[in-house]
Amino acid sequence: MRIPVLALTAASAMVAALALPAGATAATATAAASAAAGADGGGRRFDQPYAGFAPAGTVLRPASPRAAGLDPAPIAAFEEQVDAWADPASGAGYLFPGATSLMVHDGKVVERSAAGYATRYSAPQTELPEDQWTPARTDTIYDLASLSKLFTSLVAVQQLEAGTIRLDSPVADYLPEFAVNGKGAITVRQLLTHTSGLAPDPEPALWQGYPDIPSRVKAILDTAPVNPAGTTYTYSDLNMLTMQLVLEKVTGRSLDTLVREDITRPLHMTDTGYNPPASKLPRIAATEYEATPARGLVHGEVHDENAWAMGGVAGHAGVFSTVDDLAVLAQAILNGGTYRGHRVLSRHGVSLLEENFNQAFPGDSHGLGFELDQIWYMSGLSGPRTMGHTGFTGTSLVIDPESRSFAILLTNRVHATRTTPSTNPARRGIAGALAQAMPVKAPGGGRSWFSGQGGGATSTLTTGPLNASGTVDVDFRSFVNTESTDRLRLEASSDGGATWQPVALQVTGTGAPTGGVTSLSGQAVRAWWRVHAEVPNAASGLELRWRYTTDSVYEGRGVNLGGLRVTDGTHVLIDGDKPDAPLTSAGWRELPAGGGH
Structure with a gap:
């Protein structure tokens, strides 16, 4: 089942006059978007990379691919492929029950659609009655999993700019108890670039080995490194769990409050946050059926067990969002930290997201929080300045400053079991489709x-x-x-x-x-x-x-x-x-x- 819609809702910062009526078909959506965007002209070619930020006043607006100067064929082919990825009849090609996608080029939303189902199963291999299946929609709310790390990182950069933390200061300057077990030299920079030497995950898991949140916090602080600080790149949830504790200590505010007050509220990202309210449950995609721990079908609360053990608010996981809200965030980053007059980062702060601090670790390029130049999911959009992240639930965000474009894919690939094929073909598919849709023109204009x-x-x-x-x-x-x-x-x-x-x-x-x-x-x-x-x-x-x-x-x-x-x-x-x-x-x-x- 596919729901193609080109207009974002007014609540998600789209011009209200361009919103389409409920039930609009793909044809009417394309026609309306083309008429609205026709005066904009074509976008920048892929072989004409931008050097700086987009104009600060750039606001998302709908456009057909052709009206945005793009080739519609790769985008249409991607949407057709998503239908197959979301169809269990595809056999080994079945990747996820449901997905919502969005592509933007030069501020123009050229693709926004949904396929499959947000809720389909009651347990692994067990479908709900068909009348209880919930179609994925363009406003479906997904568990972002590790895309949540980006929100922790954005708050960290805000605090760097405010002077409450310093990039190369030891974490122990802010959390003295963190210095135990030889961690006194680990810096804030190393947490944000995954070069701290910490293990990938807490051992034992926070939900298994500790009875309450205070004991789990102590376990994070007491963890022993597995490598000397600064000597290796190891992607680690512990880095962001520790970063959460630093931010909460220096600000006196919880991480969910920091994200809400300093990021999502200024940007009017109304569907983004931790522990979503029950009123939004009908729009939230279900995730895994968990027997251990005995949570049953996880729906409306964070999938990640360690984040769940932290009360749903964790530095590495826990944020729920929609493609529309993430589009506003991505455009704010392309705009140099601002959207609709609401600044969440300075231009210098944004530059820290796309600066490669990991040149000593080829192949693991990293800004502060954001991964850089990772072709394994960024595909044709990949490049030294291309920023992004993925999440275990089947999510990805790719932001390409050189073409002022981004691609967002949200799925519930862990519904109702995490034992599924990798979502990477779909992640590469959306980024590659957007890259190939952008024109390239031979010098001289010949054949x-x-x-x-x-x-x-x-x-x-x-x-x-x-x-x-x-x-x-x-x-x-x-x-x-x-x-x-x-x-x-x-x-x-x-x-x-x-x-x-x-x-x-x-x-x-x-x-x-x-x-x-x-x-x-x-x-x-x-x-x-x-x-x-x-x-x-x-x-x-x-x-x-x-x-x-x-x-x-x-x-x-x-x-x-x-x-x-x-x-x-x-x-x-x-x-x-x-x-x-x-x-x-x-x-x-x-x-x-x-x-x-």
Whole structure:
């Protein structure tokens, strides 16, 4: 079951005049959004990255993908795939009972929909009577799980700005009892970047080993590190549980009060908070049926057992929210810390979220609280400044400042059991769809080709036999956004395609690899590269091919080629801009001249 809606509700900071009537169809939603957004014009291209914050006055408003300058096809394909992921009949492809998603580009909400069911089961393998199934809606409230860590981190940055804590001060300066068991050197920065040396989780679990909240707090303070501070990256709930205690100590306020008074209330995030009231239960997605501890079907209270043991308010978990509320938060971050005139962070504070403090730990880039550049769920939106987080219940948030875009996916994948496949394909799916929807245009506006294939595939663009003689010069332009192991190569064959040899490439442009290379990959920059290659001692019958190969793990946005030109000093052998150029594509899509996606 799918509910496509393009208009956010007025209560979620959308212009009231653009709200659609209940029961509006996808067609009427698209038409209304297109009419409302038509004057805005197209958005920024993916190969034109922004350097700074969005204008502080940027406010979310609905738009069809086309009205926002995007290709609607990848977005539509993602929505179709979500239907399959939410359908138990998909077998191994079934990922979650229900999901709600939202995509924004340049302030325009280009996708907002729901699929499946917020409540469907009474226990693992046991469905409720069908008339008791609750469809997922665009305003369904989900348990965010570890996305809650972002709220703790935002409060921490607020307190850094207020001067109540210091980034490189020992935690023991604020919590003297934390210094036991060799933790005296652990700093606030190390808690927020998961480099403290603390274990991933409390052992024993807080709900198992301790009778009440005071004893559980003492267990957090008494925990012993498993590595020296600053020597390793270890993602740890204990970091954020400790950060909670620091914040509560220096402010004299509980974490839920800090989040409510300093983040959600100023931003009018009315459906976001800990321990949601019973009045909202009909809109809350159910999670797991738990026999140990004996909680039964968890619905309306936090799923994470350690957060539950802390009364539902914990530094690492416990926040419930909707895609609409999270969209306001994400846009506030893109705006430099403000939304509709309500500032929750300074511009400098936001910069701390996207600054990589973990350069000593390649692959584990981290700002304060926010993960950075994690292709395993950020997919084509990944880059050095891309911020985000995931949650165990099947949630993800990806914010890409370079395109002023973000993607939100909330699911109840642990309903009614946590023994389900990983939600990562869906997380990558939404981020990759938004990235591929943004256009990329070849310099000069001539013919170009795009390959955005899935894992474990190969695309080739091959010339016919060329009447070559002597040294052959090959020039082309490439825009590469791939995982480091997914490579674009130029290869040559002189035996009719029976064997192919790599051709050395000389690359120039922003962030281009230096020296001679035989392949191109990466997501560090969003720029077209100019590529030159030489094939010496060529003879008639020479063939060339551009080969893009992906492994079975992750993919980026893909590869674009343009400006293909092959000469042998006196003759033009291939002019890729001409429609009769002898080129055969397998897996590459030719884009319209002068445009492209």
